[in-house]
Amino acid sequence: MGEGEAQGAQKVDYAVRLRERRKLAWAVAVGFMSSALLMVFTLGVVTGALTTGAALAVAVAVITLFVAFMLMDIVWEGWGIQLFSVITVIIVMLLMLNIIFGRQVMP
Amino acid sequence: MFHYPFDPSQFSETARVWWNLFGFYLTVAILLGIAVYAALVLIPFIYSRSRKAVDEIKPGVVPGERGRNAYLAVIVVLILASFLAVFVESYISVNELASLIEEEYGVTIEQLQAGEADGALVVEVRGFQWGWTFKYPNGIESDVLYLPAGRPVIFKVTSDDVFHAFSIPDLRVKVDAIPGQVNMGWTVPQTPGTYRIQCYELCGVGHAEMISKAVVLPPELFDFWYESLGEELVVEEGG
């Protein structure tokens, strides 16, 4: 193994370390942020401040996606995984919309 | 002998709409079909004997890209055009299914969905394992469906137990009977006669026997039956 290659390997290793550390910090941040959001959201429901279905739905969807994208590493992956995640979200939405609209009376 | 491909259009309004549309689809299918099948049969026939044939598949070589873009574009556009034709026609016809009864008989969609309209006869259809009952506004309950010719009929269809599908095939009526839900269907029977009613959704071991009959009567006769509170009518079999 040549000198340059060894150095290269060292560098990659360093990059990995940096990345993992950043991921770690972000995960803790996500933990705190979504916990706070969830508590606020629950509080809103319990006190009656958040009543309409739309507000609830948006809150739930935002927190869910937030958790999924961060804790499932999706933000850190290449575009391939991100593309597949987006398609999955679309398909899930498709199923939900069909169930909600495919009834006798449209909401 | 066969009830098909015969023309059911004189039996009811819905059958007429159906038949016109079917004719249109069939025409398109046959025209396109002839072209495609001709190509499918002729090309192998011609080129399996052709001397000028080229061999472009080489072991271990990924076949190249073929086809000029213009050529492909023409094909795509042609297919899209026939799709568009079919779609426009079917869109019109689906709307017609609702607008027809409004224009000719003054029954609006809202009335149809609510299941109450002045000019129309509203029949409540209940499916059960395994049979049908028909209930008329004046309270008659019957297991034979009597209908007046020339007057719109609205069916309010539901089920006691599992999914059934209420259908009078010759009149081109078909509505799913679903427990807990009332579905609407309509038609305007035109020709007096006796028609088969049958269930079109598997509903258990008695499914095949869920046959009943619909008797379309001339209006006066129907009114007579209706006013005499549904005494069993003896009519000649026919239709």
Added chain:
Amino acid sequence: MAHRVLQIKRWLFTTNHKDVGILYLVTALYFFVIAGTLALLFRIQLSVPENDFLPAGKFNQAVTNHGLLMVFWFISPLGFAFANYFVPIQLGAKDMAFPRLNALSYWLLLFGGLLMLAGFFMPGGTADFGWTAYAPLNTETFTPNPGANLVAFGLLMLIASVTVGTVNFLVTIFQLRAKGYKMLGLPMFVWGIFFTVLMMLWAFPSLQAALTLLAVDRILGANIFTAPKGGIIWDHLFWFFGHPEVYIVLFPGLALALDLISVFSRRPLLGRKVIIGALAAAAALSFGVYAHHMFMTGVSLSYLKVHMFTTELISVPFGIITILAILSMIGGAIRLSTPMLFALGSIAVFIIGGFSGVFNSNPVLDIANRGSYWVVAHFHYVMVGAALFALFGGLYYWFPKMTGRMYNETLGKIHFIISFIGFNILYFPMFFLIDMPRRIYTYPEWTGWGPLNFIATVGAFIFGLSHLIMFANLLYSMKHGPRVDRNPWGAWSYEWMVESPPPEYNFEGIPVVQGNRLMVVMANGAKPHVELHEGNHLSPWPLLISLGPFLFLLGLGMWLGQVKFALPLIVVGAIISLYSVYGWFRDDFYERFKFEEPPEYKERWPFTSIHRVKLGMYFFLFGDAVFFAGLVGAYIFMRLEAGATLSGLVTHNILLGLLATLLMLWSAVFMYIAARGAKLGDKTLALAGLSLSTVLSLAYVVVTGLDWASVFAVGFTLADPAIATSATTALAHVLHLLAGLLVALYLTLKIWVRGFTGHVPETLDALAVYWGFLAAISVLVFGVTYVF
């Protein structure tokens, strides 16, 4: 003798993709024979009016099992027999990405099928509600037949098989291509399989959700599908799966027909990229058309119009594919060998099938078609006609590759002609039976349906028996056919560059693609695979890990049907299941099963830097998301439709729910931290994260359990469909978590004892992704089922 024992061991324990392919092939054909026999039986019943050959109950059971077996255990597995055998070779790979999981797919499929067949032997009979299993007919109330439980279990095993296989194929296609092999250069068959598994990925979980709810209904006595309008949610979940499913059945065959047409007319496909695009478009659209199966269910008109539009739109890509396939032949040197005849026959019937589909796409025309023999004709033209003919063409095409011998060409052609004619005699008359309801066991004389039915039955026998010619031909030629060299058809793809049958690892060197040339190079002149693949290729666990649940579920089904000897079966099944899971983990603990091609020899675009285990996990979760969406969707539906249900706010303790969700969330955060520890090589961090995560998730299970206990304590029961659906969701979530905990436990032990050897960091990384997913789901579940 010893040799024979070795042979048996090879077939039972194999993980080699070619062996698995052969197993798939034999199994698919076996189920074909059974399902075909059922079909002949009910065709006899229908041949004349008022026949009493089969009584109604038997008839319905025959029809139901015929449909299920043909769709799930014959046509799809036949396509996947070829996919198992040939996709890795066509990619230039030495095996699938996960060989043991590949074997597992097979055994789950086989045992699922056997479970389903066992239903026939239950007192009271098996499922008789049609392959679409409409609710509420499929519930205990209306179908008490205990065999129906076994059918549901069999389908669940099949779904497990499909899920595992899907993940495996996606990772294989994405990451095991020969170096330099661009996606666009792959044979159409690989493209077909690629889109098939993509559709499977997102479609099957919806069926899984439907069946899970059904199992809860049937076994726990819930009231989901028997609730008012409850049957409609079955329609949605079933057809969201069901429509993609019909393309899942079609695509392998259709794509194969395209390859055959190109090879036998010696011409590259016209507009290859356009065709690939069209396949992609059809696959994508397939998720947005399914309400065309619900035109008569009274769903709102504007909703129907959308689906009418998309359904008609889907004829555009299919039209393009068909026409380009036909025009591709122009100017070629066409050889009408048996595979080519089958490919052309497939296209020929596909045209009729497709046109009749367009007729169905219009709600007005569908008034006549729905539930009638017209639909039966339509889907047999596309499924049997297009898919089966093409796949049988593939069987003839690849026969010399799989055996090294040639079949008898004349008999092959005779088979084609007879089966093609028989097929049309069988199904074409059904277009004229547009008046006749499907799935009726008999019909009165005066309907006039007798003659056409008689013709169809004659056709059925011609078509069914014609395949005996094929079986005879192939069985004879396997032993006595003339030997052929490696490329009898002059085809171009990788499988034709290796011997027939291919050696154990397919290539004696390293497959590489340069430009458009497929090559196999020798590294330093040596045969590299000898060093590259250590470890053996045999593992007993895929078999045992499927056998255990099979026995367990069989016992459970018998117990539900009050059949004797159920308990011993349950116990034995449970023991085998547990032991085989332990065995699999133990093999991994000592890293006994090693099979991996060096990534640097592979083309991995667009997933160049992600490990295969993590990639597999991602794909699994993308599918799983749809499963949970189905369950949560069912809950939403119940809240919207079944009037008397109460909001989760009333039934649940929302603060307990919040606590549980937070526990789950932080459990995921710690799992994530553990994975970071593994990547950083920090053993303490990894172990600390793992154990904290484990503790928190156990706490989550306890709190959730408490909350549900309080719900039931107040008097709510599963008879309330909203409670039943949300309880099912919670249960599914907890079961996911428990399965994950097993892996977490294994990883903790391994890291503790052996450190970061083998794939430990990657597995932990994948597990963290899984935990993140479960956390997201618990937020969703909390938001929807507690608050809405």
